[in-house]
Amino acid sequence: SAVISQKPSRDICQRGTSLTIQCQVDSQVTMMFWYRQQPGQSLTLIATANQGSEATYESGFVIDKFPISRPNLTFSTLTVSNMSPEDSSIYLCSVEGDLYEQYFGPGTRLTVT
Amino acid sequence: KQEVTQIPAALSVPEGENLVLNCSFTDSAIYNLQWFRQDPGKGLTSLLLIQSSQREQTSGRLNASLDKSSGRSTLYIAASQPGDSATYLCAVRDGGSEKLVFGKGTKLTVNP
Numbered sequence: 595s596a597v598i599s600q601k602p603s604r605d606i607c608q609r610g611t612s613l614t615i616q617c618q619v620d621s622q623v624t625m626m627f628w629y630r631q632q633p634g635q636s637l638t639l640i641a642t643a644n645q646g647s648e649a650t651y652e653s654g655f656v657i658d659k660f661p662i663s664r665p666n667l668t669f670s671t672l673t674v675s676n677m678s679p680e681d682s683s684i685y686l687c688s689v690e691g692d693l694y695e696q697y698f699g700p701g702t703r704l705t706v707t
Numbered sequence: 708k709q710e711v712t713q714i715p716a717a718l719s720v721p722e723g724e725n726l727v728l729n730c731s732f733t734d735s736a737i738y739n740l741q742w743f744r745q746d747p748g749k750g751l752t753s754l755l756l757i758q759s760s761q762r763e764q765t766s767g768r769l770n771a772s773l774d775k776s777s778g779r780s781t782l783y784i785a786a787s788q789p790g791d792s793a794t795y796l797c798a799v800r801d802g803g804s805e806k807l808v809f810g811k812g813t814k815l816t817v818n819p
Contacts, residue, residue, distance in 0.1 A: 595753075604748075636796065636809040637751075686750055693758065694739055694800055696807060698751040 596621055596689050598699035606705045607677055614673045615702045617687035622667035628660070631684040631701075640685075643670045677706045709734045709801040713810035720787055721818050728782040728795050728813045735775050736802030742771050742782050743796040745812070751796065755782070759802075787817045 597620040607613050617626060628640040641649040641662055649662040663671045674681050682705050688698045710733045720726050730740070739758045743751040755764045755771040757780070763772040770783040784791060794812040801808050 598750075600750075636811045637798075637807075639806060684748065684750075688751075693756065695753060695756045696741060696798070697753060698743075701748070701750040703748055 595695075596623065596691055596697045598687060598689065598697060600687060600699040600702050602702060603700065604703040604705075606707060609678055609706060611677055612673055612675045613677065613704060614671050615685055615687075617670045617672070617699055619668045619689055623689040624667070625690060626664065626670045627688045627690075627696075628662065628670075628672045629686045629688065629698075631686065633682070637686065640672070674704065677704075679706045682706045709737075709799065709804070709808045711797060711799055711808050711810035713795075713797055713813050715813060716811065717814040717816075719816040719818060722787060722789060724787050724817075725783070725785050726787055726815070728784070728797075728815070730780040730782070730797030730810055732778045732780075732799045732808070734801065734803070735778050737775065738800040738802055738805070740771075740773055740780050740797065740799050741807075742769075742780075743798065745794045745796055747794075754795075784815075787815075789817050789819050791815060791817050 599618045601616045626643045629637045640655045641651045643649045643662050643664040645664045661673045684701045686701045712731045714729045741756045742754040757773040768785040773780045794814045796812045798807045798809045
């Protein structure tokens with residue numbers, strides 16, 4: 595299994611500002627995933643981040659709004675840019691382990707006012 | 708397009724009861740199915756992973772079954788406890804896209 599930490603655990607931000615979320619894994623992994631969970635909804639994949647290459651974004655998500663960095667095999671950041679109240683969600687990073695088992699971090703709870 | 712449905716959306720039971728949570732998916736071409744637990748405002752904890760070639764997996768009081776041909780999985784919780792109160796999410800790894808597709812979850816409340 596993998597142990598994943600995220601910072602911050604929660605934040606309240608003003609409309610129009612940006613927030614960078616950090617994700618740290620206790621082992622080297624090829625791919626890291628970023629998900630969004632809007633209130634009362636299930637998880638939606640934002641993008642997949644591979645070390646050394648540009649992140650791959652899912653339909654409906656763009657790099658200008660959600661820039662991602664992946665500087666090494668244990669760390670990634672997701673920035674939520676020019677925030678609006680609709681960005682209020684839990685943001686989760688995850689990794690794959692053996693047999694494609696997915697492990698998740700504790701999440702970052704973002705509220706935009 | 709793969710879709711995952713979980714029924715019921717919410718369930719309330721007295722402590723000690725055995726219960727079953729249901730998950731269905733529309734496309735049987737999956738690599739695996741995973742059950743997660745999510746506490747309010749928190750991340751997901753992996754409970755059980757069933758590969759497409761398997762029929763069931765067990766961990767403690769939890770037993771998950773998979774019937775790929777009918778597109779169904781169940782999570783059986785024996786002798787429920789108040790600490791089991793959480794939202795339970797089912798996700799399949801879709802065979803076409805290779806991505807995880809999640810259901811909306813079942814919110815379980817176990818009353819002391």
